Amino acid sequence: MCKDEKTIKELIIGRRVGFYKVRGEIGYGTFSRVKLAFHALTKDKVALKILDRTRLDAQTQQLLSREISSMECLQHPNVVRLYEVVETPSRLFLVLEYAGGGDLHNRICSEGKLCDNTSKITFAQILSAVKYMHNLNIIHRDLKAENVLFTSDGCVKVADFGFSTRVASRGSALDTFCGSPPYAAPELFRDDSYLGPPVDVWAMGVLLFFMVTGTMPFRADTMGKLRRCIMEASYTIPPWVPGPCQRLIRGILKPLAAERYAVDQMLGCDWLLPVEFPWALAPPEPPGPLQSLLE
Ligand code: ATP
Numbered sequence: 047m048c049k050d051e052k053t054i055k056e057l058i059i060g061r062r063v064g065f066y067k068v069r070g071e072i073g074y075g076t077f078s079r080v081k082l083a084f085h086a087l088t089k090d091k092v093a094l095k096i097l098d099r100t101r102l103d104a105q106t107q108q109l110l111s112r113e114i115s116s117m118e119c120l121q122h123p124n125v126v127r128l129y130e131v132v133e134t135p136s137r138l139f140l141v142l143e144y145a146g147g148g149d150l151h152n153r154i155c156s157e158g159k160l161c162d163n164t165s166k167i168t169f170a171q172i173l174s175a176v177k178y179m180h181n182l183n184i185i186h187r188d189l190k191a192e193n194v195l196f197t198s199d200g201c202v203k204v205a206d207f208g209f210s211t212r213v214a215s216r217g218s219a220l221d222t223f224c225g226s227p228p229y230a231a232p233e234l235f236r237d238d239s240y241l242g243p244p245v246d247v248w249a250m251g252v253l254l255f256f257m258v259t260g261t262m263p264f265r266a267d268t269m270g271k272l273r274r275c276i277m278e279a280s281y282t283i284p285p286w287v288p289g290p291c292q293r294l295i296r297g298i299l300k301p302l303a304a305e306r307y308a309v310d311q312m313l314g315c316d317w318l319l320p321v322e323f324p325w326a327l328a329p330p331e332p333p334g335p336l337q338s339l340l341e
Pocket of ligand 1: 072073076078093126149206
């Protein structure tokens with residue numbers, strides 16, 4: 047038996063990966079399978095994202111290494127933690143904090159729009175996560191309802207850093223179109239280069255609209271029409287959306303990035319003022335049993 051085969055056998059004995067016992071299927075991505083697993087000693091639940099390295103082209107490998115390096119430096123109560131990476135020659139296992147309460151997209155599709163209070167609490171947590179990552183010069187570039195997960199007790203966890211990038215400074219220009227078109231900022235269609243933070247801010251405006259109305263602000267049956275709607279920022283906010291929330295949406299969904307609200311303006315807006323931001327101010331969470339074991 048060659049050394050590589052031995053390593054794989056040691057890592058995946060039966061339904062076990064390293065110290066993690068694999069228990070069930072969570073879902074599939076384009077290049078990944080995600081399984082539920084337990085740490086054998088601490089019994090902590092984790093999500094095991096499994097990637098078949100032999101199926102990854104050079105570009106996907108590059109995105110994956112960015113995802114890992116972004117997640118390795120993020121420790122925030124509203125961001126999915128990457129606990130560790132287990133490697134074999136053919137596979138890569140990302141051991142992630144488990145968010146067992148489903149995602150925002152499925153929740154809205156099955157239960158309809160969120161009530162005003164739930165929208166505020168959810169948006170405030172996303173905002174807290176985005177403020178934190180932008181302070182570290184990490185731009186997510188794929189904020190969308192499918193990537194907003196919940197724990198079983200309803201805490202928001204922003205996930206999927208596959209398109210994220212770390213910029214030298216907030217003023218650094220980027221030039222790759224990333225993310226999902228309905229959430230893409232106008233400058234991604236219009237300009238050769240763009241600034242990172244306003245692109246995440248725009249996607250948060252689309253998310254906010256989706257949360258409070260249960261529909262997307264920009265919808266079209268062809269990509270060309272969708273692009274036009276976004277570039278013209280042509281959307282209609284239903285009149286029953288509370289005024290302060292309407293003002294926030296309008297402050298975010300501005301076609302010119304320079305005129306768009308910045309994260310700190312969103313934090314101070316009327317609609318969110320009744321919400322406290324313990325997450326933005328809280329010291330890092332004390333390590334849980336799994337974290338203590340890994341550190
Ligand atoms: P793609 O990356 O191809 O766009 P995706 O984002 O759905 O697709 P994954 O990130 O691999 O792909 O996720 C696959 C499934 O696993 C999704 O349903 C996602 O909600 C779920 N999932 C991912 N991470 C976690 C996690 N930490 N906890 C619970 N479920 C998760």
